Amino acid sequence: MTRKSSRKKPAVTMRCAVYTRKSTEEGLDQEFNSLDAQRESAEAYIASQQNEGWGCLPEFYDDGGFTGGNMDRPALHRLMADIEAGKIDCVVVYKVDRLSRSLLDFARIMEVFDRHKVAFVSVTQQFNTATSMGRLVLNVLLSFAQFEREIIGERIRDKIAAQRRKGKWTGGTPILGYDVDRSGPSPKLVVNAAEAARVREIFQMYLTMGSMLPVVEELERRGWLTKTWKTKSGRPKGGRPFDRGSLHALLKNPLYIGKLKHKKNLYVGEHEPIVSADVFQKVQTLLLRNRHSGSTNSRNRHGALLRRLLYCKACGHAMVHNFTGRGTKQYRYYTCTRAIKSGRRACPSGYLPAAEIEQVVVDRVRAIADDADLVSEVVRQARELAEAELNRLRAERSDLERELARHHAALRKLVADGPTDGNAVARVADLQEAVTRAESRLAEVGANITDREAEQFEDEDFATAFQEFDNTWNALSPREQAQALALLLNRVEFDAGDSSITMTFHPSAIKSLATDLNEEAA
Incomplete structure:
Protein backbone atom coordinates (compact mmCIF):
# COMPACT_ATOMS: atom_id res chain seq x y z
CA MET A 1 0.00 0.00 0.00
CA THR A 2 1.49 3.31 -1.08
CA ARG A 3 1.57 6.12 1.33
CA LYS A 4 0.44 9.56 0.14
CA SER A 5 2.44 12.53 1.31
CA SER A 6 0.55 14.75 3.70
CA ARG A 7 2.78 17.75 2.88
CA LYS A 8 0.91 20.67 1.37
CA LYS A 9 2.27 23.03 -1.21
CA PRO A 10 3.32 26.30 0.41
CA ALA A 11 0.96 29.20 -0.19
CA VAL A 12 1.97 31.51 -3.02
CA THR A 13 3.35 34.72 -1.53
CA MET A 14 5.46 35.83 -4.52
CA ARG A 15 3.35 36.33 -7.66
CA CYS A 16 5.77 36.01 -10.58
CA ALA A 17 5.23 37.37 -14.09
CA VAL A 18 7.35 36.05 -16.97
CA TYR A 19 8.37 38.59 -19.62
CA THR A 20 9.75 37.45 -22.99
CA ARG A 21 10.94 39.36 -26.05
CA LYS A 22 12.38 38.70 -29.50
CA SER A 23 13.60 41.48 -31.79
CA THR A 24 12.36 39.96 -35.05
CA GLU A 25 9.26 38.01 -36.02
CA GLU A 26 11.35 35.33 -37.73
CA GLY A 27 10.49 31.87 -36.39
CA LEU A 28 7.58 33.00 -34.24
CA ASP A 29 5.19 30.86 -36.30
CA GLN A 30 7.01 27.69 -35.23
CA GLU A 31 5.33 25.34 -32.75
CA PHE A 32 8.09 25.95 -30.19
CA ASN A 33 9.77 29.28 -30.73
CA SER A 34 12.25 31.51 -28.92
CA LEU A 35 9.56 33.08 -26.73
CA ASP A 36 8.42 29.62 -25.63
CA ALA A 37 11.99 28.67 -24.75
CA GLN A 38 12.44 31.82 -22.68
CA ARG A 39 9.17 31.18 -20.84
CA GLU A 40 10.04 27.55 -20.17
CA SER A 41 13.36 28.52 -18.54
CA ALA A 42 11.68 31.21 -16.44
CA GLU A 43 8.88 28.88 -15.31
CA ALA A 44 11.44 26.22 -14.33
CA TYR A 45 13.27 28.78 -12.18
CA ILE A 46 10.02 29.84 -10.51
CA ALA A 47 9.17 26.19 -9.82
CA SER A 48 12.58 25.75 -8.14
CA GLN A 49 11.60 28.52 -5.71
CA GLN A 50 8.23 26.96 -4.88
CA ASN A 51 9.23 26.29 -1.28
CA GLU A 52 9.85 30.04 -0.92
CA GLY A 53 6.25 30.71 -1.91
CA TRP A 54 6.92 31.59 -5.55
CA GLY A 55 4.17 30.98 -8.10
CA CYS A 56 3.86 31.74 -11.82
CA LEU A 57 1.02 33.97 -12.97
CA PRO A 58 -1.00 32.67 -15.96
CA GLU A 59 -0.77 35.92 -17.95
CA PHE A 60 1.59 35.95 -20.96
CA TYR A 61 3.73 39.05 -21.45
CA ASP A 62 5.31 38.26 -24.84
CA ASP A 63 6.73 40.91 -27.21
CA GLY A 64 7.53 39.18 -30.48
CA GLY A 65 9.12 41.36 -33.16
CA PHE A 66 9.92 44.34 -30.91
CA THR A 67 13.33 45.91 -30.30
CA GLY A 68 14.74 46.26 -26.81
CA GLY A 69 16.16 49.68 -27.67
CA ASN A 70 13.03 51.52 -26.53
CA MET A 71 9.97 50.98 -24.34
CA ASP A 72 7.35 51.12 -27.09
CA ARG A 73 6.19 47.50 -26.63
CA PRO A 74 2.58 46.41 -25.97
CA ALA A 75 3.36 43.52 -23.61
CA LEU A 76 5.79 45.68 -21.63
CA HIS A 77 3.09 48.34 -21.29
CA ARG A 78 0.67 45.69 -19.96
CA LEU A 79 3.32 44.43 -17.56
CA MET A 80 3.99 47.93 -16.20
CA ALA A 81 0.25 48.62 -15.87
CA ASP A 82 -0.26 45.41 -13.87
CA ILE A 83 2.68 46.36 -11.63
CA GLU A 84 1.13 49.78 -11.03
CA ALA A 85 -2.14 47.98 -10.18
CA GLY A 86 -0.37 45.84 -7.55
CA LYS A 87 -0.91 42.50 -9.33
CA ILE A 88 2.77 41.43 -9.53
CA ASP A 89 5.49 40.81 -6.90
CA CYS A 90 8.34 39.63 -9.15
CA VAL A 91 9.29 39.85 -12.85
CA VAL A 92 11.35 36.97 -14.30
CA VAL A 93 13.22 37.13 -17.64
CA TYR A 94 15.61 34.81 -19.47
CA LYS A 95 18.30 37.53 -19.79
CA VAL A 96 18.46 41.17 -18.72
CA ASP A 97 18.52 42.40 -22.33
CA ARG A 98 15.10 40.79 -22.88
CA LEU A 99 13.67 43.53 -20.65
CA SER A 100 15.74 46.35 -22.18
CA ARG A 101 18.92 46.96 -24.16
CA SER A 102 18.99 50.61 -23.06
CA LEU A 103 20.64 51.34 -19.72
CA LEU A 104 18.50 54.44 -19.25
CA ASP A 105 15.27 52.57 -20.03
CA PHE A 106 16.36 49.77 -17.70
CA ALA A 107 16.94 52.33 -14.95
CA ARG A 108 13.47 53.83 -15.52
CA ILE A 109 11.87 50.37 -15.34
CA MET A 110 13.79 49.55 -12.17
CA GLU A 111 12.55 52.80 -10.60
CA VAL A 112 8.97 51.61 -11.14
CA PHE A 113 9.82 48.15 -9.79
CA ASP A 114 11.44 49.65 -6.71
CA ARG A 115 8.54 52.03 -6.09
CA HIS A 116 6.12 49.09 -6.04
CA LYS A 117 8.55 46.73 -4.24
CA VAL A 118 8.69 44.33 -7.22
CA ALA A 119 11.71 41.99 -7.43
CA PHE A 120 13.53 41.33 -10.73
CA VAL A 121 15.19 38.04 -11.73
CA SER A 122 17.34 37.17 -14.76
CA VAL A 123 17.44 33.35 -14.93
CA THR A 124 20.68 32.85 -16.88
CA GLN A 125 22.69 35.65 -15.27
CA GLN A 126 22.04 34.94 -11.57
CA PHE A 127 20.55 38.40 -11.23
CA ASN A 128 17.94 38.57 -8.47
CA THR A 129 17.02 41.83 -6.74
CA ALA A 130 15.33 39.82 -4.00
CA THR A 131 18.88 39.07 -2.71
CA SER A 132 21.50 41.45 -1.32
CA MET A 133 23.99 40.61 -4.11
CA GLY A 134 21.35 41.27 -6.77
CA ARG A 135 20.56 44.64 -5.23
CA LEU A 136 24.28 45.50 -5.22
CA VAL A 137 24.57 44.71 -8.94
CA LEU A 138 21.40 46.71 -9.61
CA ASN A 139 22.79 49.74 -7.75
CA VAL A 140 25.97 49.59 -9.86
CA LEU A 141 23.91 49.50 -13.07
CA LEU A 142 21.69 52.35 -11.89
CA SER A 143 24.77 54.40 -10.97
CA PHE A 144 26.04 54.07 -14.55
CA ALA A 145 22.60 55.01 -15.84
CA GLN A 146 22.54 58.10 -13.61
CA PHE A 147 26.04 59.02 -14.81
CA GLU A 148 24.88 58.70 -18.42
CA ARG A 149 21.81 60.84 -17.67
CA GLU A 150 23.95 63.55 -16.09
CA ILE A 151 26.36 63.58 -19.03
CA ILE A 152 23.46 63.99 -21.47
CA GLY A 153 21.93 66.63 -19.18
CA GLU A 154 25.20 68.58 -19.15
CA ARG A 155 25.32 68.48 -22.95
CA ILE A 156 21.77 69.84 -23.10
CA ARG A 157 22.52 72.60 -20.59
CA ASP A 158 25.67 73.52 -22.52
CA LYS A 159 23.64 73.71 -25.72
CA ILE A 160 21.02 75.92 -24.06
CA ALA A 161 23.78 78.24 -22.78
CA ALA A 162 25.40 78.35 -26.23
CA GLN A 163 22.08 79.18 -27.91
CA ARG A 164 21.37 81.98 -25.43
CA ARG A 165 24.84 83.43 -26.00
CA LYS A 166 23.91 83.58 -29.68
CA GLY A 167 20.68 85.41 -28.78
CA LYS A 168 18.33 82.51 -29.49
CA TRP A 169 15.22 82.01 -27.36
CA THR A 170 15.37 78.53 -25.82
CA GLY A 171 11.85 78.24 -24.48
CA GLY A 172 9.88 79.02 -21.36
CA THR A 173 6.43 80.36 -20.59
CA PRO A 174 5.25 82.72 -23.39
CA ILE A 175 5.07 86.33 -22.20
CA LEU A 176 2.76 89.22 -22.93
CA GLY A 177 3.94 91.16 -25.98
CA ARG A 299 -0.40 101.76 1.48
CA ASN A 300 -4.15 102.05 1.78
CA ARG A 301 -4.21 105.82 1.39
CA HIS A 302 -8.00 106.12 0.95
CA GLY A 303 -9.07 103.98 3.91
CA ALA A 304 -10.63 101.15 1.88
CA LEU A 305 -11.37 98.71 4.74
CA LEU A 306 -12.79 95.99 2.48
CA ARG A 307 -10.15 96.06 -0.24
CA ARG A 308 -9.59 92.49 -1.55
CA LEU A 309 -12.36 91.22 0.76
CA LEU A 310 -15.58 92.35 -0.93
CA TYR A 311 -17.21 90.25 -3.68
CA CYS A 312 -20.40 90.51 -5.70
CA LYS A 313 -22.77 87.62 -4.93
CA ALA A 314 -24.61 87.98 -8.24
CA CYS A 315 -21.60 87.20 -10.44
CA GLY A 316 -18.83 86.16 -8.02
CA HIS A 317 -16.42 88.88 -9.17
CA ALA A 318 -14.36 91.05 -6.83
CA MET A 319 -15.57 94.55 -6.00
CA VAL A 320 -12.80 97.14 -6.20
CA HIS A 321 -12.48 100.43 -4.36
CA ASN A 322 -12.69 103.71 -6.27
CA PHE A 323 -13.20 107.37 -5.41
CA THR A 324 -14.16 110.58 -7.12
CA GLY A 325 -14.09 114.26 -6.18
CA ARG A 326 -11.62 117.09 -5.83
CA GLY A 327 -9.55 118.45 -3.01
CA THR A 328 -10.62 117.29 0.43
CA LYS A 329 -14.12 116.29 -0.69
CA GLN A 330 -14.15 112.74 -1.95
CA TYR A 331 -16.85 110.17 -2.61
CA ARG A 332 -15.67 106.59 -2.07
CA TYR A 333 -17.45 103.56 -3.55
CA TYR A 334 -16.98 99.90 -4.49
CA THR A 335 -17.73 98.61 -7.99
CA CYS A 336 -17.98 95.07 -9.37
CA THR A 337 -15.08 94.31 -11.72
CA ARG A 338 -17.43 92.56 -14.13
CA ALA A 339 -19.46 95.76 -14.45
CA ILE A 340 -16.22 97.66 -15.08
CA LYS A 341 -15.11 95.22 -17.79
CA SER A 342 -18.45 94.56 -19.50
CA GLY A 343 -20.63 97.52 -18.59
CA ARG A 344 -23.24 98.05 -15.86
CA ARG A 345 -25.77 95.84 -17.66
CA ALA A 346 -23.51 92.85 -17.03
CA CYS A 347 -23.96 93.07 -13.24
CA PRO A 348 -26.76 94.53 -11.07
CA SER A 349 -24.51 95.59 -8.18
CA GLY A 350 -23.80 99.09 -9.47
CA TYR A 351 -21.98 101.58 -7.24
CA LEU A 352 -21.88 100.68 -3.55
CA PRO A 353 -21.13 103.54 -1.08
CA ALA A 354 -17.90 102.55 0.64
CA ALA A 355 -18.46 104.13 4.06
CA GLU A 356 -21.91 102.53 4.46
CA ILE A 357 -20.94 98.96 3.56
CA GLU A 358 -17.75 99.20 5.64
CA GLN A 359 -19.73 100.37 8.69
CA VAL A 360 -22.24 97.51 8.30
CA VAL A 361 -19.43 94.94 8.21
CA VAL A 362 -17.62 96.44 11.22
CA ASP A 363 -20.86 96.62 13.26
CA ARG A 364 -21.63 92.98 12.43
CA VAL A 365 -18.19 91.83 13.53
CA ARG A 366 -18.28 93.87 16.75
CA ALA A 367 -21.76 92.54 17.61
CA ILE A 368 -20.58 88.93 17.48
CA ALA A 369 -18.57 89.37 20.69
CA ASP A 370 -21.80 89.81 22.73
CA ASP A 371 -23.68 86.81 21.30
CA ALA A 372 -22.52 83.29 22.28
CA ASP A 373 -24.79 81.70 19.66
CA LEU A 374 -23.24 83.82 16.94
CA VAL A 375 -19.75 82.86 18.11
CA SER A 376 -20.71 79.16 17.93
CA GLU A 377 -22.12 79.63 14.43
CA VAL A 378 -18.94 81.38 13.29
CA VAL A 379 -16.90 78.50 14.77
CA ARG A 380 -19.00 75.96 12.86
CA GLN A 381 -18.63 77.84 9.58
CA ALA A 382 -14.91 78.35 10.16
CA ARG A 383 -14.36 74.65 10.78
CA GLU A 384 -16.26 73.77 7.60
CA LEU A 385 -14.18 76.30 5.69
CA ALA A 386 -10.95 74.93 7.18
CA GLU A 387 -11.89 71.35 6.28
CA ALA A 388 -12.86 72.36 2.73
CA GLU A 389 -9.58 74.24 2.30
CA LEU A 390 -7.61 71.27 3.67
CA ASN A 391 -9.33 68.93 1.20
CA ARG A 392 -8.62 71.38 -1.63
CA LEU A 393 -4.94 71.53 -0.66
CA ARG A 394 -4.71 67.74 -0.51
CA ALA A 395 -6.30 67.46 -3.95
CA GLU A 396 -3.87 70.08 -5.29
CA ARG A 397 -0.95 68.15 -3.78
CA SER A 398 -2.09 64.98 -5.58
CA ASP A 399 -2.45 66.89 -8.86
CA LEU A 400 1.03 68.41 -8.45
CA GLU A 401 2.58 65.01 -7.71
CA ARG A 402 1.00 63.58 -10.88
CA GLU A 403 2.12 66.64 -12.86
CA LEU A 404 5.70 66.24 -11.60
CA ALA A 405 5.69 62.54 -12.51
CA ARG A 406 4.58 63.43 -16.07
CA HIS A 407 7.24 66.14 -16.39
CA HIS A 408 9.99 63.85 -15.08
CA ALA A 409 8.92 61.07 -17.47
CA ALA A 410 8.97 63.50 -20.41
CA LEU A 411 12.38 64.83 -19.36
CA ARG A 412 13.82 61.33 -19.04
CA LYS A 413 12.56 60.47 -22.51
CA LEU A 414 14.02 63.63 -24.04
CA VAL A 415 17.33 63.10 -22.26
CA ALA A 416 17.45 59.47 -23.37
CA ASP A 417 16.74 60.47 -26.99
CA GLY A 418 19.55 63.06 -26.83
CA PRO A 419 17.79 66.12 -28.36
CA THR A 420 19.77 68.01 -30.95
CA ASP A 421 17.44 70.45 -32.71
CA GLY A 422 16.35 73.78 -31.28
CA ASN A 423 12.75 72.81 -30.63
CA ALA A 424 13.82 69.78 -28.58
CA VAL A 425 16.22 71.88 -26.51
CA ALA A 426 13.46 74.45 -25.94
CA ARG A 427 11.16 71.62 -24.86
CA VAL A 428 13.72 70.48 -22.26
CA ALA A 429 14.03 74.06 -20.96
CA ASP A 430 10.22 74.35 -20.75
CA LEU A 431 9.99 71.09 -18.81
CA GLN A 432 12.79 72.07 -16.42
CA GLU A 433 11.01 75.37 -15.74
CA ALA A 434 7.70 73.54 -15.22
CA VAL A 435 9.37 71.11 -12.79
CA THR A 436 10.85 74.00 -10.79
CA ARG A 437 7.46 75.75 -10.58
CA ALA A 438 5.64 72.54 -9.62
CA GLU A 439 8.24 71.60 -6.98
CA SER A 440 8.09 75.09 -5.47
CA ARG A 441 4.30 75.02 -5.34
CA LEU A 442 4.31 71.45 -3.96
CA ALA A 443 6.59 72.52 -1.09
CA GLU A 444 4.31 75.49 -0.39
CA VAL A 445 1.17 73.32 -0.45
CA GLY A 446 2.82 70.70 1.77
CA ALA A 447 3.73 73.35 4.34
CA ASN A 448 0.17 74.72 4.27
CA ILE A 449 -1.26 71.23 4.80
CA THR A 450 1.06 70.62 7.76
CA ASP A 451 0.07 73.95 9.32
CA ARG A 452 -3.65 73.38 8.83
CA GLU A 453 -3.53 69.81 10.12
CA ALA A 454 -1.89 71.12 13.31
CA GLU A 455 -4.53 73.82 13.83
CA GLN A 456 -6.85 73.45 16.82
CA PHE A 457 -9.33 76.16 17.76
CA GLU A 458 -12.20 76.30 20.22
CA ASP A 459 -15.16 78.59 20.87
CA GLU A 460 -13.08 80.42 23.49
CA ASP A 461 -10.46 81.38 20.90
CA PHE A 462 -13.11 83.02 18.73
CA ALA A 463 -14.86 84.71 21.65
CA THR A 464 -11.56 86.22 22.84
CA ALA A 465 -10.65 87.40 19.33
CA PHE A 466 -14.00 89.11 18.75
CA GLN A 467 -13.91 90.71 22.21
CA GLU A 468 -10.45 92.16 21.59
CA PHE A 469 -11.58 93.33 18.15
CA ASP A 470 -14.50 95.21 19.73
CA ASN A 471 -12.39 96.67 22.56
CA THR A 472 -9.54 97.98 20.41
CA TRP A 473 -11.26 98.95 17.13
CA ASN A 474 -11.59 102.68 17.86
CA ALA A 475 -7.94 102.90 18.93
CA LEU A 476 -6.67 101.63 15.58
CA SER A 477 -5.58 103.79 12.65
CA PRO A 478 -7.41 103.29 9.30
CA ARG A 479 -4.50 101.22 7.99
CA GLU A 480 -4.50 99.05 11.13
CA GLN A 481 -8.29 98.66 10.92
CA ALA A 482 -7.96 97.39 7.34
CA GLN A 483 -5.25 94.96 8.43
CA ALA A 484 -7.40 93.69 11.32
CA LEU A 485 -10.36 93.02 9.01
CA ALA A 486 -8.09 91.30 6.46
CA LEU A 487 -6.73 89.10 9.23
CA LEU A 488 -10.18 88.17 10.53
CA LEU A 489 -12.30 87.97 7.37
CA ASN A 490 -11.85 85.59 4.48
CA ARG A 491 -14.60 87.00 2.25
CA VAL A 492 -17.55 89.42 2.32
CA GLU A 493 -20.30 88.91 -0.27
CA PHE A 494 -22.76 91.67 -1.16
CA ASP A 495 -26.15 90.68 -2.59
CA ALA A 496 -27.58 93.59 -4.58
CA GLY A 497 -30.97 91.85 -4.74
CA ASP A 498 -31.80 92.38 -1.07
CA SER A 499 -28.81 94.55 -0.02
CA SER A 500 -27.59 91.83 2.37
CA ILE A 501 -24.07 90.73 3.18
CA THR A 502 -22.56 87.33 4.02
CA MET A 503 -19.24 87.04 5.86
CA THR A 504 -16.83 84.10 6.15
CA PHE A 505 -13.90 84.11 8.57
CA HIS A 506 -10.28 82.99 8.49
CA PRO A 507 -10.12 79.98 10.85
CA SER A 508 -6.31 80.05 10.90
CA ALA A 509 -6.14 83.70 12.02
CA ILE A 510 -8.30 83.51 15.13
CA LYS A 511 -5.64 82.52 17.68
CA SER A 512 -3.25 85.27 16.68
CA LEU A 513 -5.86 87.99 16.21
CA ALA A 514 -6.21 89.07 19.85
CA THR A 515 -2.42 89.34 20.26
CA ASP A 516 -2.02 91.32 17.02
CA LEU A 517 -4.79 93.76 17.95
CA ASN A 518 -3.34 94.36 21.40
CA GLU A 519 0.10 95.06 19.89
CA GLU A 520 -1.32 97.51 17.32
CA ALA A 521 -3.42 99.38 19.88
CA ALA A 522 -0.54 99.67 22.36
Missing part, protein backbone atom coordinates in the same frame (compact mmCIF):
# COMPACT_ATOMS: atom_id res chain seq x y z
CA TYR A 178 5.38 88.25 -27.95
CA ASP A 179 4.15 85.17 -29.79
CA VAL A 180 6.28 82.07 -30.40
CA ASP A 181 7.01 81.14 -34.01
CA ARG A 182 7.85 77.43 -34.22
CA SER A 183 7.81 77.14 -38.00
CA GLY A 184 11.63 77.09 -38.31
CA PRO A 185 14.31 74.79 -36.91
CA SER A 186 14.38 76.80 -33.67
CA PRO A 187 11.52 78.67 -31.94
CA LYS A 188 11.58 82.46 -32.27
CA LEU A 189 9.86 85.35 -30.51
CA VAL A 190 7.85 87.66 -32.75
CA VAL A 191 6.20 90.89 -31.57
CA ASN A 192 2.44 90.85 -31.00
CA ALA A 193 1.65 94.50 -31.76
CA ALA A 194 -1.53 94.79 -29.65
CA GLU A 195 0.05 93.14 -26.62
CA ALA A 196 3.28 95.12 -27.04
CA ALA A 197 1.31 98.37 -26.78
CA ARG A 198 -0.18 97.17 -23.49
CA VAL A 199 3.24 96.21 -22.15
CA ARG A 200 4.59 99.69 -22.90
CA GLU A 201 1.57 101.25 -21.19
CA ILE A 202 2.06 99.03 -18.10
CA PHE A 203 5.67 100.23 -17.79
CA GLN A 204 4.48 103.85 -18.01
CA MET A 205 1.71 103.17 -15.45
CA TYR A 206 4.28 101.98 -12.94
CA LEU A 207 6.45 105.05 -13.44
CA THR A 208 3.39 107.31 -13.07
CA MET A 209 1.72 105.58 -10.10
CA GLY A 210 4.94 104.80 -8.25
CA SER A 211 4.13 101.31 -6.91
CA MET A 212 2.69 97.98 -7.97
CA LEU A 213 -0.60 97.85 -6.07
CA PRO A 214 -2.25 100.84 -7.81
CA VAL A 215 -1.11 99.39 -11.15
CA VAL A 216 -2.62 95.98 -10.29
CA GLU A 217 -5.89 97.69 -9.36
CA GLU A 218 -5.89 99.72 -12.58
CA LEU A 219 -5.19 96.61 -14.67
CA GLU A 220 -8.04 94.86 -12.87
CA ARG A 221 -10.31 97.85 -13.55
CA ARG A 222 -9.45 97.70 -17.25
CA GLY A 223 -9.83 93.92 -17.39
CA TRP A 224 -6.30 93.35 -18.72
CA LEU A 225 -5.02 89.80 -18.30
CA THR A 226 -1.73 87.94 -18.48
CA LYS A 227 -0.61 86.19 -21.68
CA THR A 228 -3.00 83.55 -23.02
CA TRP A 229 -1.40 80.57 -24.76
CA LYS A 230 -1.89 76.86 -25.44
CA THR A 231 0.20 73.84 -24.57
CA LYS A 232 1.19 71.31 -27.24
CA SER A 233 -1.83 69.24 -26.22
CA GLY A 234 -4.08 72.23 -26.92
CA ARG A 235 -4.87 73.02 -23.28
CA PRO A 236 -5.34 76.79 -22.68
CA LYS A 237 -3.05 78.44 -20.14
CA GLY A 238 -2.64 81.93 -18.70
CA GLY A 239 -5.23 84.63 -19.25
CA ARG A 240 -5.46 85.48 -15.54
CA PRO A 241 -5.83 88.83 -13.77
CA PHE A 242 -2.53 90.43 -12.83
CA ASP A 243 -1.33 90.22 -9.26
CA ARG A 244 1.78 91.70 -7.70
CA GLY A 245 3.84 88.62 -8.55
CA SER A 246 2.95 88.51 -12.25
CA LEU A 247 3.32 92.30 -12.56
CA HIS A 248 6.73 92.20 -10.88
CA ALA A 249 7.86 89.41 -13.25
CA LEU A 250 6.75 91.49 -16.26
CA LEU A 251 8.52 94.65 -15.08
CA LYS A 252 11.77 92.75 -14.38
CA ASN A 253 11.91 90.78 -17.64
CA PRO A 254 14.88 91.84 -19.83
CA LEU A 255 13.27 90.19 -22.87
CA TYR A 256 11.36 93.45 -23.31
CA ILE A 257 14.58 95.34 -24.11
CA GLY A 258 15.78 92.63 -26.50
CA LYS A 259 18.02 90.82 -24.00
CA LEU A 260 18.23 87.15 -22.97
CA LYS A 261 19.30 86.17 -19.48
CA HIS A 262 21.34 83.06 -18.70
CA LYS A 263 22.28 82.72 -15.05
CA LYS A 264 23.62 86.20 -14.21
CA ASN A 265 24.59 87.22 -17.74
CA LEU A 266 22.59 89.17 -20.32
CA TYR A 267 22.99 88.58 -24.07
CA VAL A 268 21.58 90.50 -27.04
CA GLY A 269 18.64 88.51 -28.41
CA GLU A 270 17.51 87.93 -31.97
CA HIS A 271 14.02 89.24 -31.12
CA GLU A 272 12.86 92.84 -31.42
CA PRO A 273 12.68 94.91 -28.18
CA ILE A 274 9.34 96.54 -27.33
CA VAL A 275 10.39 98.74 -24.37
CA SER A 276 13.15 101.35 -24.54
CA ALA A 277 16.27 100.77 -22.45
CA ASP A 278 15.75 104.16 -20.77
CA VAL A 279 12.20 103.35 -19.58
CA PHE A 280 13.24 99.85 -18.48
CA GLN A 281 16.13 101.23 -16.41
CA LYS A 282 13.89 103.84 -14.75
CA VAL A 283 11.47 101.07 -13.77
CA GLN A 284 14.30 98.94 -12.31
CA THR A 285 15.51 101.92 -10.27
CA LEU A 286 12.00 102.54 -8.92
CA LEU A 287 11.52 98.84 -8.11
CA LEU A 288 14.76 98.84 -6.15
CA ARG A 289 13.87 102.05 -4.31
CA ASN A 290 10.42 100.71 -3.38
CA ARG A 291 11.92 97.46 -2.15
CA HIS A 292 14.23 99.32 0.22
CA SER A 293 11.57 101.77 1.39
CA GLY A 294 8.81 99.19 1.82
CA SER A 295 6.86 100.80 -1.02
CA THR A 296 5.08 103.33 1.17
CA ASN A 297 3.06 104.54 -1.82
CA SER A 298 1.21 101.21 -1.92
